[in-house]
Amino acid sequence: MSLDRTVIEDEEEDESPSPPASSTSSNSETYMVGFIIANIVGLQYYSGRISGRELVGLVREPLNPFDSNAIKVFNTRTIQVGHIEKKVSSVLAPLIDSNLVHVEGIVPKSPKNTVRYKIPCHIHVFAKIDAFETVKLAFLRNGLCLLSDNNPLFSTSESVVVKEKNKSDLDQIFKLVDQNLSQNAVNGAIEPPKGLILTDLFLHQKQGLYWLYHRENSNELPPFWVENDGGFLNVLTNYQTDERPDPLCGGIFADDMGLGKTLTLLSLIALDKCKVSTDGTCEAIEPENEQLVTRSRKRSRKGSKKQKTEECTGGVDPKMTLVVCPPSVFSTWITQLTEHTKRGKLKAYLYYGDRTQDVSELQKYDIVLTTYTILGSEFDSSNDPIKKIDWWRVILDEAHIIKNHRAKQSNAVNKLNVKNRWVVTGTPIQNGSMDLFSLMAFLRFHPFSTKSYWDSLVQRPIAQGNPNGLSRLQALMATFSLRRTKEKASIGLPPKTIHTCHVELSMEERKLYDEMETEAKNFVAKYISKGSVTHNYSTVLSIILRLRQICTHTELVPSDVRSSLLSYNFEDASNKPDLLKKLVLLLQDSEDLDCPICLSPPSKMIITSCAHIFCENCIIRAIKNSISVCPLCRHRVTESDLFSPPSEYAPEVDESTCKPSSKATALLKLLEASRTENPSVKSVVFSQFRKLLLLLEEPLKEAGFKTLRLDGAMSAKRRANVIEEFGGPGPGGPTVLLASLKASGTGINLTAASRVYLMEPWWNPAVEEQAMDRVHRIGQTEAVKVVKMIANDSIDERILVLQEKKHKLAKEAFCKKGKDEKREIDLADLRTLMSL
Incomplete structure (x- = not known):
């Protein structure tokens, strides 16, 4: 297979360092301030229904044309039930938007005897302890009763009655699901179709192919759902319905990097053209004379007439796969298609650069490759053909890219019309457990795809150091993800x-680093003491970035920053006749004068008021790290006692090249x-x-x-x-x-x-x-x-400490051992980074 690579055009990637997850932007270390009883209104306008003692999802709707403070209410299946009444949402919305609080809702009892089109709901408000008074005051000023722990009615909170008393029951549910993983067990293997896939797969790839195929074709109930009296019950949220919930088609393919996930996925796509028997063998159902058409868009259009663009109305047929990935991954898919598939069997199209807007043109291909950036930039366009197609399968390759659930590209992939949704990444957790929420939203794993449910059931217990939080996360990952490591895959990789x-920094690097770190500590300490880290987070990150750059190469730091820190206005020794005379004598008497500190010829020579010659970096460092005395004679020396030699006495320095x-x-x-x-x-x-x-x-x-x-x-x-x-x-x-x-x-x-x-x-x-x-x-x-x-x-060493914490969480999410601890970079981590 060949591909005309002229179709691949320039697309810059964002290489700016993404900020570490911060407690200022997550739900870590938040506690319940209290709860308020509010009505869910507008039930007549929505199809969603809820049961008694059911958790509900609360989602801000700032673009609501009738009320910018609107808060939507969803049931377990993410079907809208109504809105929180205006008098409550007008107070809650500004607090939510400013990240001061997050909220969770639960219907206290069966709503059968309630006022028509209204259902009472307990809204539990969570915040950091230092924000409690601000939150309480906001409710008080607006005449709303926030029931806190000093109120006798606090004990009636469904958060206490249902969640706290029955917390062990909730964790037992997760344990039962964890123990019943027959739907996810890799207990079989499938041979890829020989007529399409040329390469023999490793055993772990055949087992992975079995797991992928099984998840797409199983009609089992999603995790946490059970049949109940002829209906179906979600045991986590207590939602009951007569309609059978759709199976969870897809999941997280999280094999260790380098284990051949791309070839396994191509084998899965090839199975779309085959009939798979119970013994794991495949029988081709496509015509043998089908031609492989993997070509540039320009070339494909030359051989066919343009057809009128029309929407795909044929359900999920033909079985088309959309692969979304960074531009750098195109070459991997192209190479894998070329080397491992039979020419004439799979057709691929690069939706990139000068691309077609014709839906019927795209429908000629088995695989369409595009990028996250293109999806995000085009999704608001009415001409975007990607969103007009009912995809059989969408594969998010390097899916950790959408870990920010608020990003435009994350919203774009979530809105795609697709039957089978796959998240492919060897690192589903990078910064912390919150990274998984965006993946849940794409997979539509209800109720975890609604943030308030995710916060309540998983995120908050983990952030607060509750050991049950990690066990819940482990059980959750086991229900819909597959993870094998190189050590366990037995593929014969060399070690x-x-x-x-x-590395020891040079004197110049150390001087610049120490000065920047001193300044950084002062800034960060000031922000921490004032509680304003959140509002100055970009400044803090910028300061940390400069420290990291100095550790690697001082030329990475902008010249204006370097000059402001490195500049010392030493007085010229010409104005000190006695000192100048001593300097001349010293230079005349010694042809190989060395700095007494570094024992090398002086760089940027400095003479002290006590007539001793040093390197500028050496003497500055010496007087800063001592009680400001000359290292030779112990005479009292400050920066005002340091002098630079006149240019005619200074040694020549070659500055034509940048020093490594x-x-x-x-x-x-x-x-x-x-x-x-x-x-x-x-x-x-x-x-x-x-x-x-x-x-x-x-x-x-x-x-x-x-x-x-x-x-x-x-x-x-x-x-x-x-x-x-x-x-x-x-x-x-x-x-x-x-x-x-x-x-x-x-x-x-x-x-x-x-x-x-x-x-x-x-x-x-x-x-x-x-x-x-x-x-x-x-x-x-x-x-x-x-x-x-x-x-x-340096800060390098302290970053290694934080790395170990993150690595531990990512590993424990798939392993059934260990206890969890705070995982995000919070104020304690910031103090560690800055050595405060």
Whole structure:
């Protein structure tokens, strides 16, 4: 199979560091302020129904044309029941919008004898402790009665009666579901159709294919639903209905990175053209003479007349699959289609660049590939053909990209018309458990796809350190996700080892870092003391970013920031005749004058008032870290006692080239040692900073390395060409790939390399794991060595501590052991980062 790659055009990826999850924006450490009794109104306008003692979903509707404070009410199946009455929503809405509170609702009893078109509801209000008084005052000013724990009626709260007293019953429900996983057990294997898939699958891939196929074709009740007296009951929310709920078609395919998920998914798509028997064999049902048409959009339009655009009205036939992924992953799907499928059997279309708006044109293809960015930008368009099609299957590849449920691209994928929904990512949890909510919304796993349900049942218990929170999350993940690791898949991968290279910053780097950190500590301490971290979060992140940049290369820090911190207005020694005379004598008497601190020729020479010569960085650091005395004579010295020599006495310094940073120097030594050991070894150097990749090119070239660069500023076509060139065999080819962590860390194959260098730690370990597993994956034949470059006594080391916390949660979400703890980056973590 070949693909005209001229269709792949430039699309820049956002490589700006996403902020770590913060307690200021999550529900961590929130507690119940009280509850208010309100009416659900407008029942006559909506089809949703609710039962007694049923949890309901409360969702803000700021774009409601009649009331900007509207709060919608949903039942367990996310069917709207009505709205919260205006007098209550007018108070709650501003508090919700400002993130001061989150709310949960429950109908206290059977609504049969209530006023027509109204149902009473207990709305439980949660906030951080320091916001309690503000919240209570908001209700008081508006004449609403918020029942708090000092009110005798507080004990009538359904939150207390139903949730607290029967909390053990709720957890027992999760345990029972966890124990009854027959619908998810990988207890079979399916051979892919030989007439379509050319490659023999590993056993774990055949088992994965069985699981995928079973979830799409099972008619079992969704998790937490049971048959009850001829109807159906959701045991979590107490919602009862006579209508059988739709099965949960799809799930999370979360195999470890590098285990061949793409080929397994292509095998699943190939099964659409086959009849699968009970023994796991396939019989083709498509005509044998079907031609493979995988071509550029321009080429496909040349051979056919344009047809009138019309909506797909044929249900889910033909069985079309939409694959949504980052641009860097296109090359993986293209390569897998080319190498592993029989020519003439699967048709693929790149909905990218100059793309068709004709629905009938898209319906000619089995697979349509597009990006999250395109979906987000086009979904408001009335001409968008993607949303006019009833898709048989949608695959979100690298699905952690939609972890922010408020993002436009997340909303776009949620609104697609699709029968089978698949989330594909080796790292479903990156920052914390809240990342999963967006995936629940896409999968339409009710009731967890409604945020108030998710908060109540999972998120809040985890955030508060309740050990039941983690066990609930584990049970939940087990019901609809498949996760296998490389260690357990038995695919014969060579080992991967991870090492840490500790780097000492140079004197100049250390001076700049210490000054920036001192300033940063003052800022953050001020924000924390005033309780204003939320309003200044972008400033805090910017400060932390500067610290991280200094650890990697001072040239990454904007010049105005460097100059403001590095500038010292030392008085010229020309104005001190006695001192100038001593300076001349010292220089005349010693041809090899060394700084007494670093024992090297002075850089940016400074003479003290006591007539001793030092490097500028050395003496500044010395007087800051001591009681401000000269290291030689112990004479009292401050910055006002330091003088710079006149230009005619200062040694000449070559500033024509940018001096490599300490990390760059250490990297060069490691690469040279690796080359000495094996001249043909290939390495990938990852950094989140594109400028660093540019700064590394010249010193690596001078050291005799042939390099390539892969970053987010390149077009998808250029990236594919770089990957192909880097993987080429033979001597004289490139041996070092300088790669952007965010643009190159997902969906590409770099098994030509066996060495990985991470120039700086990233907030969550999942991003780093994705990057290193571009190299350590199926197809790798050599042992892989990963080196993390960490600056000593810096924020680098403290980020590693936070990484370990996140890694622990991601692992425990799939493992039945351990207790949970606070997972988001909260104020305590911020203090850790800033060493406060």
